[in-house]
Amino acid sequence: MNKEILHVVDAVSNEKNVTKDLIFQAVETALAMATRKRYGMGMDVRVSVNRQTGDYDTFRRWKVMDDEDPEFETPERQILISYAKDRGLDVEIGTYIEEPIASVDFGRIAAQTAKQVIVAKVREAEREKVVSAYRDRVGQLVMGVVKRADRKGVVIDLGENAEAFIPREEMIPGDNLHTGARVRGLLKEIRQDVRGPQMIISRADVNFLTELMKLEVPEVSQEMIDIMGAARDPGSRAKVAVRANLPNVDPIGACVGMRGSRIQTVTNELGGKERVDIVLWNADIATYVMNAMAPAEVLSIVVDEEARTMDIGVDSEKLSQAIGRGGQNVRLASDLTGWILNVMSVEEAEAKTQAEQQALINLFMDKLDVDEEVAGILAEEGFSTLEDVAYVPVEEFLAIEGFDAEIVGELRDRAQTALLSQAISQDQHLPAEDLLHMDGMDEALAFKLATNGICTMEDLAEQAVDELVEIGEIDETRAATLIMTARAPWFADDNKAEA
Incomplete structure (x- = not known):
């Protein structure tokens, strides 16, 4: 029987071009299955075949489990560590206890099982070889x-x-x-x-489209043109953004091809019904969005960089075209640019802008106790929050016509007072005096740190440079300097102790 095992391993290994070790593993699995059929399917069995002689030994085994492990299921295959210790066994959780048992013959049943296991193992090995x-x-x-x-x-x-x-x-x-x-x-x-x-x-997948573009447009593989992004509604419509790396290359014309030949080839590969728009990429996000909204003509754009949203105004008669069937055009343009796009008529856009402008003016009038004229000037100059008024550099304030140092100082004081009252009412963290007046610190950064739980110099001293860079949005040099300044009292205390 032992020689028969070696014969089976040699024959299958040569026929199927797989390693002998894989066949030995299959034989061991088959013998283990035959053993369980004889002694009880609930047990765990391991068979070890000698690769040189074909001799094999069979072991029944139990996995050592923690006494409190909820995955303990049956004493047929598992043993609690306390019970193993009581038996005088030196074992650890996760290891196995094994006892030798009588081996079954590599007879008809075992050979039949082995054949099934070997076939499955060989198929798996062949598939893995092909897939690799x-x-x-x-x-x-x-x-x-x-x-x-x-x-x-x-x-x-x-x-x-x-x-x-x-x-x-x-x-x-x-x-x-x-x-x-x-x-x-x-x-x-x-x-x-x-x-x-x-x-x-x-x-x-959207990458299927971009890979087809690379295949059909040689200028892309030659790096004369870059594909900057793509958005796709499979079977219906897609948008691809491109840019030229050379000044004399027309990226859209190159992608479309002579009389549309290149883009038609791509469309045919996509089933013949998917319309592909080629969009000119631009570093200016507003221009990029206008290009992405084609064929709709954008008449106005209001950008909110913090929320990454844009209000897009179009001719009321072209509103349905800009939105697209089922919102398809604006959805693809949004996916392509990475911005949330709100499409509306020019009239609606102007009304929304005016309403937001008036709300901002009312905020400044209420919180800063100024008249509508001053509030209007602040809004027109780009101040959109109380934080802007409180912490924008004085030089920018003084550049506003009619604003002198006295007016700027008063507005900043009122804005900071309003923010302080707001923070107290909302139970927000405020910077302590030592942090606020620390060398190298400014009010804007101090309040930003406080909102992240860094309220004192001691809190700042315990920070790492990379953490402070992320929280404060400052460079590493300034972050390191601030941390060392905050830690200065530590070194002073050490010097006193040594003295």
């Missing part, structure tokens, strides 16, 4: 032939015994992928499941 050749191609285009299709998706034959799967949700709506058809897709991931690794292909 594709691991470096994740994120790239692949092409194959439709092997079969069902309600879950489509199996693709990539050649050389390699198969991939397109789940239904990764297909383009309207895709008619019949058996034998050649199809291209993006190798999205290699997913592990009970049957081994499985290659997943997507045709709905």
Whole structure:
């Protein structure tokens, strides 16, 4: 029987071109299964086969568990550590206790089981071998032939015994992928499941579109043109943002091609129904958004950088075109630019702006106790919060026509008083005097630190440089200087103690 094991291992290893160790593991698994069938399926069995002689030993084993471990299920396969200690065993939690038991013969039943296990192991090894050749191609285009299709998706034959799967949700709506058809897709991931690794292909992913653009537009692969982003509604519409790296290159014209030949090839690969808009990227976000909203013509834009939102005004007669069917145009433009876009008619945009401006004027009149004229000037000059009035550098204030040092000082004092009252009413943290008047500190930074729980010099001294850079939004040099200044009393105390 021992020689038979060696014979089986040699034969299968040579036939299937897999390692002998893999076959030995399959034989051990099969013998363990046969042993459990004889003595009881509840037990845990380990079989060890000698790789040179074919001799094998069988062990029954128990996993050592903590007495309070809720995962303890059965004494058939597990043992509590207290019980093991009582038996005089020197073991640790997570290890195994083993006892030798009589081995079953590598007879007909064991051989039959071994055959099933070996076949499964060989298939798994073959699949892993094939898939490993594709691991470096994740994120790239692949092409194959439709092997079969069902309600879950489509199996693709990539050649050389390699198969991939397109789940239904990764297909383009309207895709008619019949058996034998050649199809291209993006190798999205290699997913592990009970049957081994499985290659997943997507045709709905936005990167499928950008990879097709790279394939059809040589200027992209030559780095004359960069694809800056893309947004896609599979099967319906998409937007791709591009920029030229050379002054004499027209990025939109290059992507569209002569008489639209290049973009038509891409569209055909996407099923023939997906419209692809090529958008000119711009470093100025307002200009970029205007380009992304095409074909709609943007007449006005109000930008809120803090909230990353924009109010976009268009002609009331073109409002439906700007929004798009089901909000598609504005949604794609928003995905492409990364900003939240609120599309409205010019009249609505102006009314909203005026309402927000008036609300700001009313805030300044109420909190700063100034008249409407002064409040209006502050709003027109870009002051949008009380913090702006309280902590914007004096030089910027003095640049406003009609504002002198006395007026600026009074406005700053009133704004700081209003903020202090607001903080007290909301039970917010306030900076202590030592932090507020520390060398190198300014009021704006002190209040920002206090809102993050750093209220005293002692609190500041305990911070790390990278933490302070993130909280205070300052550079590393200033952060390090402030921390060392805050720690100065520590060193003074040490010197006194030594003295």
